[in-house]
Amino acid sequence: MANLKIGLAGNPNVGKTTLFNNLTGLNQHVGNWPGKTVAQAKGHYKYNGNEVEVIDLPGNYALSAHSIEEIVSRDFIVDEDSDVIVNIIDAANIERNLYLTVQMMELGANLVVALNMNKYAQDKGYTIDANKLSELLGVPVVEIEANRDIGKEELLKTIEHAAANPVNTTERLVxxxxxxxxxxxxxxxxxxxxxxxxxxxxxxxxxxxxxxxxxxxxxxxxxxxxxxxxxxxx
Ligand SMILES: Nc1nc2c(ncn2[C@@H]2O[C@H](COP(=O)(O)OP(=O)(O)O)[C@@H](O)[C@H]2O)c(=O)[nH]1
Ligand SMILES: [Mg+2]
Structure with missing residues (x-):
């Protein structure tokens, strides 16, 4: 039995499923969201004695309930007793990505930001200060490469810490x-x-x-x- 539950959330094409596969390997199965025609991928991993259930949420730009995918993601954040929402952000499109981040903060999600595609962002001439971003958002930010193991250990450790020290992100919005x-x-x-x-x-x-x-x-x-x-x- 899993004792922690996390959701992977973010815009489409930011590397959610890549990270999901990296974290859960063969320990995963795909079904449907209860009562919905949207596919739901669930998996689990073990870390430091914790059994962590991972749900790969649909990709969204917003959470207003304009689509069934938005409703599924919003309901997961509001209703399911998840411990952490890992918000995967494409470092090369940070401004657009942060719109969803703020929406999740409005819902009070206990966020950990995983900054992905950093190499690609650097090639495009962006340098993102992860510490500064973390300070501004008031949540942990970890740089990762979802298709390799870069940042993985740090991410796992940060998720574990965030689960034990939840942040009310709504209060962080000014x-x-x-x-x-x-x-x-x-x-x-x-x-x-x-x-x-x-x-x-x-x-x-x-x-x-x-x-x-x-x-x-x-x-x-x-x-x-x-x-x-x-x-x-x-
Ligand atoms: N360069 C690079 N590409 C990545 C990385 N993570 C994912 N991708 C690629 O980005 C695309 C979208 O990834 P996917 O996991 O399907 O995104 P999702 O829509 O958020 O689930 C795929 O072609 C991945 O191979 C990464 O860390 N670096
Ligand atoms: Mg995906």
Missing amino acids: YNNELKEHIAELQAVIEEDKNLLDVPSSWIAIKLLENDEIIEEKIEGSSKRNNIVRETER
Whole structure:
């Protein structure tokens, strides 16, 4: 029986499955997500006496629930009692990749960032300061090459440490005071409808301020919709 559970998350084509194969080797099997037509690859590895279950999440650019893959990934982060989400980032496309990272932080995911494709990024003229990135995000950042064993031991150690020392990443996000107040007030109104709270109210509030259509639709069905819309537009 696994005593730790981790998810591999990131944009498409960043090396999630390569890392999954590297970590789990032949100890893996593919099925479907319960009730979904999306393939789910699960595997496990042993490290330092821990049996770690690994789930290769679908590739996403966002987590708004615009596709079944986004819903699967979001639900995994929100509902499954995973210990760590390993966010694989393509170092050559860091800006685009960090959009998803911030979304996972909005959901409070206990993140470890695995910076992949570093060689490729360097060839393109980028140098990424992993320490600085870690400082800015408030989560560990490990440089890896998923198709070789580079950074693997460090990653395994960091995952183990993060599992034992979870970080509430939502608290690491810094908004300016005015926005923070607006989010808090909007959260209070959202929380009046308990039916909405299958995801964190802070996340719903942020999505509403981004005019996210899926979340707006969700609010349409709420008994508190008028108050919520008024507070959003204030
Ligand atoms: N150069 C390089 N290529 C990699 C690395 N990791 C993965 N790739 C390649 O990137 C492509 C996408 O990898 P894949 O694991 O399928 O990405 P996923 O969509 O995130 O699961 C494949 O062609 C991999 O061989 C790496 O560390 N370095
Ligand atoms: Mg893949």
